[in-house]
Amino acid sequence: MQLAQLSTSWDLIIIGGGVTGAGVFREAARMKLQVLLIEQRDFAWGTSSRSSKLIHGGLRYLREGQLLLTREAVQERERLLREAPGLVEPLEFLVPVYKDRGPGKWILEAGLSLYDLIAAKRQHRFYPAEEFFHLAPHLDQKLLEGGFLFHDAQVDDARLVLRLIQEGISSGGVALNYTVADKLLHSADGSVIGIRTADSETGYRRDLNCRLVVNATGIWAERFQPSPDPQRHLRPLRGSHLVYSPRSLPFNRAVSFLHPDDGRALFIIPWESVVLVGTTDLDHQQDLAVEPHATEEEVIYLVKALAKLLPALDFSLQNCRSAWAGIRPVLSKGGVSPSAESRQHILWEQKGLVTVTGGKLTIFRKMARDVLKKMKPYFPENPLPGDNDPVLFPIPDIPSTDVGLPEKPWRILCGRYGSRALELVGEARPESLMPIPGTRTLWAELPFAARHEQVRHLDDLLLRRVRIGMQSLRGGMPHIKRIQKLCRPYLGWDGTRWKQEISRYKQIWESYYALPPGLAKHLPGHKPDMISRIRQLWEAMTHSTRGGNGLLSL
Ligand SMILES: Cc1cc2nc3c(=O)[nH]c(=O)nc-3n(C[C@H](O)[C@H](O)[C@H](O)COP(=O)(O)OP(=O)(O)OC[C@H]3O[C@@H](n4cnc5c(N)ncnc54)[C@H](O)[C@@H]3O)c2cc1C
Incomplete structure (x- = not known):
């Protein structure tokens, strides 16, 4: 229309x-x-499309006394887990407890007990250091007292x-x-x-x-x-994420940990085929009409926290696939730090x-x-939907074997497309029901979205209908020929329009989803001394923090 x-x-x-x-x-x-x-x-x-993709009560909101928000959110999480399978999926979280930092075991125990109480199920557990090590072998072991495992959920936003x-x-x-x-x-x-x-x-x-x-x-x-x-008034607060391959950040559970400088809660989150690290929280001063992007300072801030938490891992930026930023709509009276603002x-x-x-x-x-x-x-004549009506229409009750897919990809496809998942499989060529390498996206999702989901530009398709723009190397550009072949019949673009779309997509990706240019110039193809660059920046920042210029108070 x-x-x-x-x-x-x-x-x-x-x-x-x-x-x-x-x-x-x-x-x-x-x-x-x-x-x-x-x-x-x-x-x-x-x-x-730029959130941390968590469906969660927000443990940190408990710490900040936002009990009502946590209660609402935990209740919604439980409901979405029941009613949106394949789209909202369970996610296990680890919280390491160190003897020299953080809120301490008993405070966390109290918070997690309250979290479970709201969900009406006991789900968290404490593991002493020797056992916790097996759950998260890459975490810094020095002064590790142990850690908690608890449950939340995640979504493709x-x-x-x-x-x-x-x-x-x-x-x-x-x-x-x-x-x-x-x-x-x-x-x-x-x-x-x-x-x-x-x-x-x-x-x-x-x-x-x-x-x-x-x-x-x-x-x-x-x-x-x-x-x-x-x-x-609305206070635009920017949050940025880094995206790594699981080879560089081998985590199959999320980790919640504190930044060594300002004590803010950060996450490592396995999401589909990649691992996210986030997020920052700072005033966004730029024009809201321009897409936000992660700045060099934010990237360094996140990498610094990883270096402290994971001393033995090589999470260098060469292995970082993409970065993105989003702006939180937060109502503010002013006078408090970004992270202390209410998310109501x-x-x-x-x-x-x-x-x-x-x-x-x-x-x-x-x-x-x-x-x-x-x-x-x-609209007095139109009754409101009941509070118990399902959040989303039920997904097709068809066994995966009937559509020729393994159980998990079928569940995920149903989560993403609801009742239309069957149509998607029906329209797909058998060879398209395979994942795009390194992702959990099926090739068949591309032509389906191109045909049915109001795709006007290539970035709509690769960044939001499917997420390979965030998850794949160079925004999925190595796959562009096959993407063109699959989608050409439905997008109605001639050769010139394809060229324009590809060039537009590259420009968007490089400006807003790639590492900031100050860091990208240290990636392969440029000077290979990126690690020493990080070290240099790190030292400069540590020095400036000592000097109190506030660079790290992001
Ligand atoms: C970094 C970050 C991480 C987050 N992580 C989480 C998380 O893990 N879990 C969670 O629950 N929440 C999270 N949030 C919060 C959550 O993402 C937001 O609360 C939510 O996405 C806001 O949705 P919205 O629809 O209100 O705003 P938006 O998604 O911004 O939508 C508003 C839309 O209005 C459009 N628009 C504006 N002006 C006009 C106009 N004049 N005409 C037509 N259209 C217009 C815009 O283009 C925009 O698309 C996070 C937020 C950020 C920034």
């Missing part, structure tokens, strides 16, 4: 195609509302957004990417009655009317509705407009339901 073909009259228009907008879209479509979602770039282009959007569409909603809301339309009494919208690339404009607008634009939310509390979501309301922002990926369903309750007076 194109903007030009749209009806001009809607019940509900949602601005923003991240997880928050997608969650509301899916629920509103189930209420049989005429609902339109628009996204200025690609679905999940904002923060919702962009695929969660895509699944919500696909389910909303299958329930009758309409969702358009590359469609920007330029401004709100008002009636004479000041109520919001619609939006002026435009195709983000052609500039073609249309005015659309509706009974209610939901502003789910994350960090951009105050553009449409300034905070009603003049003391409290908020709702603001004015006639004809509901704004929802803040929060976390994990609680998207809860956020959507809070919006629905605010929407009720606008």
